Amino acid sequence: MKKIIVLLFALMTTIVHADTITILNNGKAGGSFNARSTMYNDALTLKGYKVKWENIGKISQAVKVFETATEPTMMVYSTNQSNKRGLFNNKDNFVLLEYEQPMHICTRNESIGKSGTITVAHGKGYDPSVLQTLLGKNIVLVPYKNSGAILKGMLGGDVDVMVNNQGKSLKYAASGKGTCTVSERLPMMHATVIAKNVDLAKLRLALKDIVLNDPLFVQYHSTRQLEVINLPREMELEIVQGSEKAWK
Amino acid sequence: MEFSTSIYIKIVVKYVMEQLFAVVIGLLAGVVTGVLPGAGVTVAMIVATPLLLEFDVIQLLLFYMSLASMVQFTGTIPAVYLGIPGETNSLPAVIEGTKFNRRNNGKLAIGISALGSVFGSMIAVLLTVSIVGLLASQISFFFSNNIKFYLYIFVIIFCLYVYNKNNILINAGLCLIGFTLSLPGENNLDTEPRYTFGFEDMQYGIPLISILIGFLVVPTLYRMYTDNYTRQVAKDSSTSFKKVLIYYFRKCLPSSLRGSIIGYICGFVPGVSTVLSTNTSYSTEKHLHPNSPAKMLVASETANNSGQFASMLPLLLIGIPITGSEVVLYSLLVDAGWSPYQFDNVVNNVDMIFKQIVPWFVFANVVGLIVAWPMAKHVLKILNFSKIFVVVILGILMLLLNTYLGLQDYRVIFYTACLIVFGCIGILLKKYETVPLIFMFILGNDIEAVFLRQLIT
Numbered sequence: 001m002k003k004i005i006v007l008l009f010a011l012m013t014t015i016v017h018a019d020t021i022t023i024l025n026n027g028k029a030g031g032s033f034n035a036r037s038t039m040y041n042d043a044l045t046l047k048g049y050k051v052k053w054e055n056i057g058k059i060s061q062a063v064k065v066f067e068t069a070t071e072p073t074m075m076v077y078s079t080n081q082s083n084k085r086g087l088f089n090n091k092d093n094f095v096l097l098e099y100e101q102p103m104h105i106c107t108r109n110e111s112i113g114k115s116g117t118i119t120v121a122h123g124k125g126y127d128p129s130v131l132q133t134l135l136g137k138n139i140v141l142v143p144y145k146n147s148g149a150i151l152k153g154m155l156g157g158d159v160d161v162m163v164n165n166q167g168k169s170l171k172y173a174a175s176g177k178g179t180c181t182v183s184e185r186l187p188m189m190h191a192t193v194i195a196k197n198v199d200l201a202k203l204r205l206a207l208k209d210i211v212l213n214d215p216l217f218v219q220y221h222s223t224r225q226l227e228v229i230n231l232p233r234e235m236e237l238e239i240v241q242g243s244e245k246a247w248k
Numbered sequence: 249m250e251f252s253t254s255i256y257i258k259i260v261v262k263y264v265m266e267q268l269f270a271v272v273i274g275l276l277a278g279v280v281t282g283v284l285p286g287a288g289v290t291v292a293m294i295v296a297t298p299l300l301l302e303f304d305v306i307q308l309l310l311f312y313m314s315l316a317s318m319v320q321f322t323g324t325i326p327a328v329y330l331g332i333p334g335e336t337n338s339l340p341a342v343i344e345g346t347k348f349n350r351r352n353n354g355k356l357a358i359g360i361s362a363l364g365s366v367f368g369s370m371i372a373v374l375l376t377v378s379i380v381g382l383l384a385s386q387i388s389f390f391f392s393n394n395i396k397f398y399l400y401i402f403v404i405i406f407c408l409y410v411y412n413k414n415n416i417l418i419n420a421g422l423c424l425i426g427f428t429l430s431l432p433g434e435n436n437l438d439t440e441p442r443y444t445f446g447f448e449d450m451q452y453g454i455p456l457i458s459i460l461i462g463f464l465v466v467p468t469l470y471r472m473y474t475d476n477y478t479r480q481v482a483k484d485s486s487t488s489f490k491k492v493l494i495y496y497f498r499k500c501l502p503s504s505l506r507g508s509i510i511g512y513i514c515g516f517v518p519g520v521s522t523v524l525s526t527n528t529s530y531s532t533e534k535h536l537h538p539n540s541p542a543k544m545l546v547a548s549e550t551a552n553n554s555g556q557f558a559s560m561l562p563l564l565l566i567g568i569p570i571t572g573s574e575v576v577l578y579s580l581l582v583d584a585g586w587s588p589y590q591f592d593n594v595v596n597n598v599d600m601i602f603k604q605i606v607p608w609f610v611f612a613n614v615v616g617l618i619v620a621w622p623m624a625k626h627v628l629k630i631l632n633f634s635k636i637f638v639v640v641i642l643g644i645l646m647l648l649l650n651t652y653l654g655l656q657d658y659r660v661i662f663y664t665a666c667l668i669v670f671g672c673i674g675i676l677l678k679k680y681e682t683v684p685l686i687f688m689f690i691l692g693n694d695i696e697a698v699f700l701r702q703l704i705t
Contacts, residue, residue, distance in 0.1 A: 028582075028583060028585055031585070034585065055656075057583070058434075058452060060434065060441075060451065060452070061452060061657075061658065064658075065658065084439050119704075119705055124436065124437055124438055124439055125439045140704060140705070141704075142701055142704050142705060143437050143438075143697075143700075143701075144436075144697075144701075145436040145437075145697065149436075152391045153391070153392075153393060153701075155391045156389075156391030156392030156393060156394075156395070157391075157392055158392060158393045158394070158701065158705055159705065
């Protein structure tokens, strides 16, 4: 009888534990990390989870908090951050692969066919030597803080070419001031969710349902033309780890 | 259908209530800040930081706009009745307003000032309507690094010239300190944190709040404590509202119009903004009507409010803060996810100004009129609080604020250490205006990136 009670207690504790989760918001308002974290927060709350919202706002600090967390904790992540932050998707923290998006190379109308040195806007996280290998030696690299700042610079006419994510590139193409093409040489960016101190399988089930069916997520993915991935966990992890290597 | 309509109404009501909350808090803060000598819009924003961190972009703008507008209204009250400049632009009100007060006519001075302030605000809105369409259509011009480079140079030159009695050396020193403090930690050009000197907490940079409290609030509290001012309010003759209205429309309307236009243009000048608006308008009126205190008073007060609205436009439209308090607002706006340069926000910025900001701006002015005119003497009761009491309460609030934000940022010991160090330096710098330091600290990273890109391209 005692064993049964202990077992029941353990089971109940596990259930209560699994239904309580801390979401580390690692992005600033207006950015994709923040938007995704907010949507997961709302959707998990609707599913009956007791969500604790930690508004950190900085990815570097969020990684530190995640690594030292002792409570059930999750955060959105992406493969272009792994090498910079030293935190990788692995079998012990990987929950799901949400979507993938290619990097784009956009050129201003005035700069098409331009000879001589070409100025290229890129995010501060990019390795200049890699970009030079991919885009040629005859370029001048101009660093910007983030994808939004790159777009501004491009619209302001600072540079001839920009390397940017899909969302900002689509906006630029829509302005009619230039054209964008998907880069086949730059690595694909994969958006993931990682967690610790939780039942990963159960959380994955809940989050997959949210990603595939929540109207806000569906709209988020469709407006940005993001390719949502839905494969078995092992296959998703394999893709993600391959992407991390490519970014390295 | 009914269900969705009721949900829609609930959402709209919630949205309006959130905006009203921001406006009311801003107005209340404005009443206190305008009356307390030495306290300013920047200090009020720092005190309200925990609340402001929860605000969205619109709420932040509404709070700031209400606060700044109300300060212009209530700053006149102690200036006229007690001869104390409640806020930095109230000097003409002190000189001309006290002339009315000596003749027991303070109520008339307060009334025409309040009416002039509302008039100035409305003229500023009309002027903005006429130019904002043109600005918005050419907005991508301001996206260029080149333009931003020259705008920053313009702002830095003004920082060097306008503060600390035009002492360029002092201002340059303060700019250098601010820029140096902005260097450690993450920056706009590289993912690797720099100048951390082995301290893990330095990875995320020096905390803004400790800088603001140390270099702005501590010297302000010190000045509030040491300033001596009288609290005796002179007796006032009864002046009816009708008399004030007739007096204003018969004698002061042209001066008000001149003040509005001069104030609006001067409002765009970085660093000095409303101070320049008020004083230029005052000087012009003094030249035109040297023997009319009413016209001089109304012109300067009108210019004050007109300039206040104009000074917000560079920030709202192209993202360049031009006053000390706007720099603090800018950092809060960026944290709330605002970017005036975002391509899809260009039209939204103009839309936001006219659909969301202007109606509340009009509302704030109506409240300002009521508070600064019929309720003027009640507002002065704020000064009945003991000076030491106000200073101690503000000091404790600042300590709690620094600790709270330190805990939120997982760096409470570092925040405390920074506050102690900067507070001590702040006391040493009490004689100086530290706005150039704050400017360079907040904008340092962006200025560095803009200058570097200018060199590369």
